[in-house]
Structures are given as C-alpha cells and as structure tokens.
Amino acid sequence: MLKKIVIFGVGLIGGSFARALHKAGAVEQIVGVGRTAASLARAKELGIIDVISTSVEEALRDADLVLLAAPVAQTEAILAAIQPYLQAQTVITDAGSIKGEVVAAARRALGDKIGQFVPGHPIAGLEANGPDAAIDSLYTGKKVVLTPLPENSTAQIALVSAAWEQCGAIIHQLTPEDHDAVFAAVSHLPHLLAYALVDDIAAKPHADLLFQYAASGFRDFTRIAGSSPEMWRDISLSNQAAILTELDAYIAQLTRFRGQLAAGDGAAMQAMFANAQRARQNWLSNIETAEMQPKQDRDQ
C-alpha cells in the first residue's frame, strides 16, 4: 500500500484515479493540488481526495507517487514547481495525451531528476469534466500506455504500473515517439477530420438546411468534434510533425478516391469500401470486450 499520492488536477482523470485507488484500498492518503480552489473543495467534499494542499513543498513531503492530471500545457510549470521539493523516493507520472513534448518539458524542468518521471497516457475518458464526473471504474479494462525513459529504474516503472493496475487498467509500453506516431493516426487525425467536417458544413450558406438532415451517422462521426478546442490546439501543436505525416497521407488517399469517383470507377471504390469494412470488422473482433459497447443505430 502506498502512503501518500499527490494529484495535480482533480477533475475527471485525476479524480477517477483517486477514486479507483481509494476503492482498491491501495493508498492511505491522497493530496489534491490545483489552480481552482472550488474544484479542490468539491473533490474533498466528494471524498475523492483526503487533503487539499496549497503548498507544493508540503504536498510533496514523503510522497510516494505524483500524478499530473492538469492540461498538458501546464506540465513544465508544474514540474518546475515540484523540482526543488522532489525527494529521492518519489515517482512522478502524468496523464497527457502526447508524450514527446511532455518528455522534453520534463527534461527541462526536472534536470538530473528526470529519472523520477515515468510518462503515461490512460486511454479512457468521458465527455463530462470536473470532480463530479470522476468515477472509480473509468480505467477498468482500459489501456494505460507508459512511455518509460532510459533514466527510469525498473522499480520506478513498476510503481507506476502497479498503481494503474490497482485501477483495473492494462499496462502497455511504447517509446514516446511511437506513442505520438500511433495516436496521431488513430486519435489525433480523426479528431481533426471531425472538426474540419463540422466547420466545413457550418460555413456553408445553407448550413441550417444541412444540419436539419444530419442524423445518427453524422452524430457519431462528429462526436469527437465536441472535444475541448484548447486541448486540441495544444495536441496539434505538440504533435505537429506526426500529425502532418498522417494528414498528408489522408489527403493523398482522398485525392486518389476523388479520381476514382470522377472516373466512375465503381469497382475501385467498392474495393476500398470493402477493405475498410473488413479491417474495421477485424478490429472490432479483436478488441477487448471490456472496451466495447453495443452500437445499434445507423443511418444512410
């Protein structure tokens, strides 16, 4: 059992981590730190955290584990504030959706204490935010990708892994570079495509007519365009190179398809559709049942 965990950012991600560890009886005390006094007070009221701290020095004293669950853009400032008070036994991890820039920020802020930072990314979320949205089952059966650094010890990686496993998560490991390349393709690009489609339609003179006939297929396709614009600006800027690679490949793919459509090449289009349908079906068959929910609606 860990004695003391410190969480920076007690919203959905940090709060759900705290709830899961409390439920598992895996920690004696959870200390919350954050920019918003009201969120901290609410998190304490809800029993998510045991103690509110307004002093980083006090919070860090004798801490086993620190989780950064604030917006990724704050990573460097938080780590710089932590660095002077970071004791040798404390391990830090984070929950940011990009890893290359986070690691670079951590190296700048932590200097020769970088070995104490084990970067991570829980692949889970809800549309809701804030401490009231936090639930103890958010990570059950979900993946947490750790991107350990050469400076991390086996024990440091194991401590972070064990905490997430207590939350019910499945631990994967990638390099920070592979992580960012993978998520550029399967997460960042789809988000940008969904935003672009809604913005494209909204800018048309007859947008009201168009939206009137958008149905469940459109709703699901664009669900991720409901995400935070600030967060996706930060992700776009932080993972610029990998996203540009994926975006260029996708524009080339669309341009190829445009040629087939203009030529009336039904066979080529059908082959592409069938390949995509088959690949998606294989993916659905392979993915963990725990991560899937039934989907019944469709529109044409």
Add this chain to the structure above:
Amino acid sequence: MLKKIVIFGVGLIGGSFARALHKAGAVEQIVGVGRTAASLARAKELGIIDVISTSVEEALRDADLVLLAAPVAQTEAILAAIQPYLQAQTVITDAGSIKGEVVAAARRALGDKIGQFVPGHPIAGLEANGPDAAIDSLYTGKKVVLTPLPENSTAQIALVSAAWEQCGAIIHQLTPEDHDAVFAAVSHLPHLLAYALVDDIAAKPHADLLFQYAASGFRDFTRIAGSSPEMWRDISLSNQAAILTELDAYIAQLTRFRGQLAAGDGAAMQAMFANAQRARQNWLSNIETAEMQPKQDRDQ
C-alpha cells in the same frame, strides 16, 4: 385504412414499414415480393407480410400503395416490371437514399405513369439487415423526406405521407436535387471519409500496432465504415456530381488546416475547432429529442 400494400424487398426497411402499419391497424393486407424466397417465407412466418406473391401482375391488382425497399440499383427493373400492371389508383413510393437517379430511372420505366410515383427517403436504419431485423418502431420520430414530382397530385402525395405518418415518421419535402445535395454533405461525404480513414490505416505497414490503440473515438468516427460496400458504391456513382462538390470543398478545408498546422498557427486552429464545437452543440440542442440517444464515452 388502406386495403392492400405491396412491398418489394421485405428486409429491415420494408419489413419495418410493414410492421408499423400492421401495428397501427392502417392496412388490411400486405403483400411481399422479392428475389429471395427464403426472405419472403421468413417475413410471412414473422407476420410481417400477409401474402407472398411471385406474380407482379397478381401483386399489383387493386393495390393502393407500393413501396420499393430493394437496393436502389434495382429500381428501374422493378418499375419496368410493374408498369404494365399499374392501375390508375395505385401510388408507388420508394426508400432509396438518393433521389435524382431514382427519379430518372422511374421516368424511363414508367413513362406517362410517372405521376403515380412519389419518391421518398426514410432517414432511419439499423446495422442489422433482413426480415428478422425489422421492428415496428424504426420510424418513430424519424424524418421521411419526400421529393414529389411536378406530375404528382396532392392526393398521391398525401397518401404516401399518411402511410409514413402512421409509422410515426415526420414528413419533410425537398426537391430531388436539393435532397441529393443535402445528403451528399451530411451523409455521403462522412461515409466516404470514414471508409477512407480505415482503409488508409489498414494499408500502413504497422496497421496492427495502430488498431491496437484505436479506442472509442475511433470506433464512433468509423462506425459508418461498417456499412455495405455495394450500397455505397451505388450511392457514390448515383450522386457523383454532388459528392464531388462536397469532397472538393472538404479537401480544400483540410489543405487550409494543413497550412495552419505547418505554420504552428494555434489561434487559427483553435478558432476552427471552437467553431465546429459550437456548431455541433447548436445542432444537438436543436435536433428532436426523439432522434437522440445519450453518448457518454470519449477518448483522446
């Protein structure tokens, strides 16, 4: 109450129409016609249709209403088979997802009986297919877009409208051209984009690694890429011009975004994301509650 309705294609769309009308007590007899004897037998066994007919002449005799619910590519052949036996009181409608080509096919097949054809498109569906998937509530609260022709009488349009209203649907009217332009933007384009993304990822050498980390955002974005390749080939070919217009606008939008990303223009990207988020939120607020289901999952 209608005495006799004939349905060509007793799968999800035609079968659900039949079930809803039976439940509403809106019809005395429903006759099923189709290419597959097993489907017809199953539809009769399930009580979806009252009579199986293998003769178009017999089926059409004294019919009030005919619904074409077979694949759109069969429209012309079915209407050509119907034409010699089409009595003056019978009204035909269809359920095809494109209307311009359907109207052209109907004009070729029906000649001077074209006024008896009132084109329609129910905006509803499920991922399942066949008579076993048919449910009486499929159209409850959903839109049915009719695209009447200049040759239709008010009474003919009213007959088709009333039948769909008995199914619980809400009737809208557009011209066939407007219908196809609208659905190119809000339905056809998103389907093609989803297919293109899955195909793009599946073609990469590290596709297995990528699919391993695809999560709920990817699943919802690509749900429509699980649709029938044959159907979407036909829709792409049938609505080629309108889809090309939308696809070109979207590629231009992506190219603009690519420039902002390459330039690191965070403000421009955030403005686009925020505009899309706001437009989607407005759409969700406006759309009929009846059509919406809660969505709680999100990934980054």
